[in-house]
Amino acid sequence: MAGLTFDSAVLIGLERGDEAAYAWLTRAVERGAVPCVSTLAVAETWRDGARQARLSRALKAMAIEPVDEELARRAGAALAAVASASTVDAVIAASAARSGSVLVTGDPVDMRQLALGHFRTLRVAELAGELEGTE
Amino acid sequence: MATVKRSVTLDQELVDEALAFVGERGLSRALNDGLRHQVLLERGRQLLAAYEAEHGPISAETLATVDAQWPA
Numbered sequence: 001m002a003g004l005t006f007d008s009a010v011l012i013g014l015e016r017g018d019e020a021a022y023a024w025l026t027r028a029v030e031r032g033a034v035p036c037v038s039t040l041a042v043a044e045t046w047r048d049g050a051r052q053a054r055l056s057r058a059l060k061a062m063a064i065e066p067v068d069e070e071l072a073r074r075a076g077a078a079l080a081a082v083a084s085a086s087t088v089d090a091v092i093a094a095s096a097a098r099s100g101s102v103l104v105t106g107d108p109v110d111m112r113q114l115a116l117g118h119f120r121t122l123r124v125a126e127l128a129g130e131l132e133g134t135e
Numbered sequence: 136m137a138t139v140k141r142s143v144t145l146d147q148e149l150v151d152e153a154l155a156f157v158g159e160r161g162l163s164r165a166l167n168d169g170l171r172h173q174v175l176l177e178r179g180r181q182l183l184a185a186y187e188a189e190h191g192p193i194s195a196e197t198l199a200t201v202d203a204q205w206p207a
Contacts, residue, residue, distance in 0.1 A: 002206035014182075022186050023197040027205060029179040034172055057185075061178035102206045125204040128197075 002123075004028055005036045005096035006062070008044040008088070009106025009127055015045065015055040020128040024104055025058075035104075036063045038095045040088050065095045074098065082117035085110060097122045 004024070013021025028035050042059065049056055074097070075090040089110050096103035097119040105111045106127045115122040150162070157165045187193070
C-alpha cells in the first residue's frame with residue numbers, strides 16, 4: 001500500500017478543523033498508514049505553539065521527513081526542470097517521490113507541474129478533488 | 136533519545152523469520168519502528184476523536200472524495 005505525504009495546505013486544514021483534511025487523516029488511520037510530512041512543510045505552517053494546539057497534536061501523529069543533502073539535490077534538479085516551482089514545493093514533491101507516497105496537496109496545479117516536468121512517477125491527490133497519476 | 140530495556144514475549148516463528156532479514160542487531164530497531172508506527176496511529180485516532188467530538192462525524196460525501204483518490 002502506498003503511503004501519503006501531506007503538504008502545508010493539509011497541515012493548515014488540520015489546524016483549522018477543515019473536514020477534507022480530517023477525512024484524509026481518517027482514511028489513513030483506518031488503513032494503517034502514518035502520513036509523512038516534510039520538515040519544510042512544518043516550517044511553512046508552524047508559527048506559535050501556544051496558539052496551534054491542533055497542529056501540534058497532528059504533527060505528533062505523523063512521520064516527519066528531514067531534508068538531507070540527497071533530497072535537497074533532487075529538489076534542486078526539479079527546480080532546474082520546472083523554473084516556476086517554489087523551492088518548498090520542490091522539496092515536498094521530492095520527499096513524496098523518494099518515498100513513493102501519494103502527495104496530498106492544496107496546490108495541485110503547481111505540484112502536477114513538478115510531476116509532469118520532473119518527478120514522473122509522483123502521484124498527486126487534491127485535498128478535495130480527484131486523483132491524477134502521471135505514469 | 137533515551138532507551139530502556141524491557142523483557143517482552145514474542146512469537147517464536149515471527150522472530151525467527153524477522154531475524155533472517157533484520158539480523159540480531161536490527162531486532163531492537165525493528166521492534167522500535169513497529170511500536171512507533173502503532174503510537175503514531177493511536178495519536179491519529181485520538182486526534183480524530185477530538186475532531187469528531189467538536190464537529191460531529193465527517194460526512195460520507197467528503198470521505199467518498201478521499202476514497203476516489205486513494206492509491207490502489
